[in-house]
Amino acid sequence: VMLVWPDVRRAGQSAAQGYNVVIHEFAHVLDMADGLADGVPLLPPAINREHWCALLDREYEAFAARVEREEPTALDPYGATAPEEFFAVASESFFVDPVAMRAEHAALYELFRNSYGQDPVSALPATAGTPPPTLQIFASDLSAEAIAVARRGHYPPRIAAEVGPE
DSSP states (O other), rough: OOOHHHHHHHHHHHGGGOOHHHHHHHHHHHHHSSSSSSSSSOOOOOOOHHHHHHHHHHHHHHHHHHHHHTTTOSSOOGGGGGGGHHHHHHHHHHHHHHHHHHHHHHHHHHHHHHHTOOTTTTSOTBBBBBBOOOOOOOOSSHHHHHHHHHHHOOOHHOOOHSSSOO
């Protein structure tokens, strides 16, 4: 996976709109694990491939029709370009805007919940709907000094050279 560093840096900021380039590109990696870019990743044994394909096709066609009619959607309209892009865009939304994704694509949300083995909606705090913080650090082995440096956005020279001004 090749990612553009400024896009990665913006991924947290764009999460409130359901966008995250990192999740999107890794969804493509999962999709292509079988050698095909078709919106069908390697599935756990409990998920029937025919069921996945039928549901994904139905959701994709309905979504593409909404985009064609220029209706607002919870997912990035870019997902209407092809089933594999729909899978990647829906994966983004599943993780970064799960409430909206579940409201608009309940059956697909359930399918992803079973495939990814996670339920992002149930993990949300009671204040769901408020913008996420711009920085969250979950590692407990970092020193207070390292956390302070990360919050200030100061990086060692070899990393700073790769970080753009934006």
